Amino acid sequence: MRTSKVALYAPNLIGYFRLLLLGTAILTGTKSCQATYWLFVSTLLLDGLDGFAARRLQQCSSYGAFLDVFIDNLTRGVLWTWGAPPPYGVLPVIIETTVFTCTHKVSMDCKGICTVDSLAPPS
Numbered sequence: 612m613r614t615s616k617v618a619l620y621a622p623n624l625i626g627y628f629r630l631l632l633l634g635t636a637i638l639t640g641t642k643s644c645q646a647t648y649w650l651f652v653s654t655l656l657l658d659g660l661d662g663f664a665a666r667r668l669q670q671c672s673s674y675g676a677f678l679d680v681f682i683d684n685l686t687r688g689v690l691w692t693w694g695a696p697p698p699y700g701v702l703p704v705i706i707e708t709t710v711f712t713c714t715h716k717v718s719m720d721c722k723g724i725c726t727v728d729s730l731a732p733p734s
Contacts, residue, residue: 617672622665626678629654629661633686654686684711 617623636650661679665671684707692700 617674620665620670620672620675621668622661622670623672623675623678625657625661625664626675626682629657629682629686632657633682633689637689651686651690654682658683658686680711684708 632650632654636647636654639647639650641647658679661675665675687707688704691703694700695703
């Protein structure tokens with residue numbers, strides 16, 4: 612029950628919308644460069660909005676923080692693979708994904724990011 616509430620927090624809904632925009636940009640690809648450009652710009656602008664919404668609405672969660680960074684990495688990965696000649700575009704993606712996977716838990720603990728547990732009423 613609690614997990615489903617976190618999944619529907621407003622900042623996470625923004626994240627899901629960012630994923631939808633990114634998927635649409637990937638599908639649009641070179642068919643319409645201008646549409647693809649604006650889809651990426653929209654995704655990047657919404658990146659700032661989800662963090663602001665999380666703090667403003669007190670809807671911070673470790674799931675939301677993970678989702679945000681995951682979408683950021685995915686977006687940059689797509690841009691790297693499209694922007695750099697093969698095989699060089701995948702190298703930053705591999706490095707960034709490896710670093711993210713290995714350090715995410717430690718990073719979140721060190722930043723002291725509020726989590727759902729810290730927002731829950733005392734039991």
